[in-house]
Amino acid sequence: MSKIPATLPEWLALLETRHSKEIDMGLERVASVKKRLDIEFKCPVIMVAGTNGKGSTCAMLEAVLLKAGYRVGLYSKPHFLDFNERARINGENVSDQVFIDTFAEVEVKREQTSLTYFEFTTLAICKLLADANLDVVILEVGLGGRLDAVNVIDADVSIVTSIDIDHIEYLGDTREKIGFEKAGIFRPGKSAICGDPLPPQSLIDHANAVGADLWLFGRDFNYNGDKQQWNFAGRTQRRNSLAYPSLRGANQLLNASAVLAALEALRDVLPVSAQEVRTGLVMVDLPGRFQVMPGRPTVVLDVAHNPHAAATLSQNLDNMGFHAYTYAVFGSMLDKDIEGVVEQLKGKVDHWHVCDLPLPRAASAEQLKEKVIAAGALVDLEKTVATYNSPEEAYADAMSKAGENDRIVVFGSFLTVAGVLRARRSALH
Structure with a gap:
């Protein structure tokens, strides 16, 4: 060199x-x-x-x-x-x-x-x-x-x-x-x-x-x-x-x-x-592990990216008390069991905001949308799924739509949580 x-x-x-x-x-x-x-x-x-x-x-x-x-x-x-x-x-x-x-x-x-x-x-x-x-x-x-x-x-x-x-x-x-x-x-x-x-x-x-x-x-x-x-x-x-x-x-x-x-x-x-x-x-303090951010709407960050972790996240969401609507910001690597993750969380999410991630081995937002639909996550007319170019975009749109009694759950790859943390950090400065 x-x-x-x-x-x-x-x-x-x-x-x-x-x-x-x-x-x-x-x-x-x-x-x-x-x-x-x-x-x-x-x-x-x-x-x-x-x-x-x-x-x-x-x-x-x-x-x-x-x-x-x-x-x-x-x-x-x-x-x-x-x-x-x-x-x-x-x-x-x-x-x-x-x-x-x-x-x-x-x-x-x-x-x-x-x-x-x-x-x-x-x-x-x-x-x-x-x-x-x-x-x-x-x-x-x-x-x-x-x-x-x-x-x-x-x-x-x-x-x-x-x-x-x-x-x-x-x-x-x-x-x-x-x-x-x-x-x-x-x-x-x-x-x-x-x-x-x-x-x-x-x-x-x-x-x-x-x-x-x-x-x-x-x-x-x-x-x-x-x-x-x-x-x-x-x-x-x-x-x-x-x-x-x-x-x-x-x-x-x-x-x-x-x-x-x-x-x-x-x-x-x-x-x-x-x-x-x-x-x-x-x-003890650790970012991105069922991390509930201060403020309203409630924002939860969790790096759950396999079905085992998603099941734990689902259980933790159940223990949080009532929220009118739940928005999910979700990005994932393509080699993960995406269907298994969605299966664990589909009953908890009303509006899916799925996003691209800046890595070649990531699933595209379109691929995630297909898997969310295939998993039967949109069982009624109230439920939606939309695609975004980045976690930052998906999060910004979820924030613009969520009311103060709603919650936004950011999960999947570390890159999904990192994108939202970066967006929150830049909003403070």
Whole structure:
């Protein structure tokens, strides 16, 4: 490469166009560059995989460990507005300059090895976190587990949040196949926590085969609660009278339980008090996960993009109380089970605003419209579906039509939520 980019946007533009495939499964190339970069973590590493709930679980871990006074590094993805959201140190996004310097280092050390955008940026973020003198690092897996670039790191505790059908072309078309891929992050002799109440047998078998210390929900840890508070019970540790996490939604106690199981597994090296758990869970903040925005009409942002997540979103909408009409702003990748998502939400939505997204592998607004109609979402004359060139356009039209007692639900791809967040941000300035 002749010229090293001088800014972060220039770097990202280069990385997006360099490798022939957006996703190129396999760890050999990443592992070779990791070795040359000498990436070594001198603190505990917690790795989080799963179909849904990864981001929430990482955010809760970060919030509780920060509250306990630890220096915490976090790698999460994708980002909404700024690439810097992907790497955080002590709750703050990493600066452009740190990324630029680390990208330059990876560029030199990769030599002739071809890396995808995701592989290159994963190595850079692991390198900067490994060098940041931290007490604990949380790494979110991108796709699957076994062959994901993050899995070149050996975790001290691995969490699999949930297992459902998604990314079929890479991970397989059954929960058993996908469970095996997710279990690929488990390590011999290390704690492996599964927060899914019905884990596939393949995950249990793989954990046993590699000699991981498997924690199963319902056997090794569980929770119970009433309307005011909830309690966690682990193998040797109980946490009672906990406030509900500030992240709203039906599955957040499952995610929070997996978090507390991971903290129990690390209690000798990273002790956390009951009060730090309470405060951390109440303080946790994560955009786009059943995020209810202030003001009227009610606006809900949710990155639900598969049927499992859409079912949870549907349940959460039911718990919100009465709204006269519900407008949906919906954009999706074409490789998703769009019919399955619409099926979960069609009874909740009156007016569909479907939109194009700025990626070649996105479904077009016309394709989404066809699928909404085919799913029987327009059962009466009151219901409508309209197409838009972008999430921003779809959202602007929904806002112009919705009354103050209505609600607008923005869901689907991260890009759908990001477009609306960008529109809201520019409206404030």
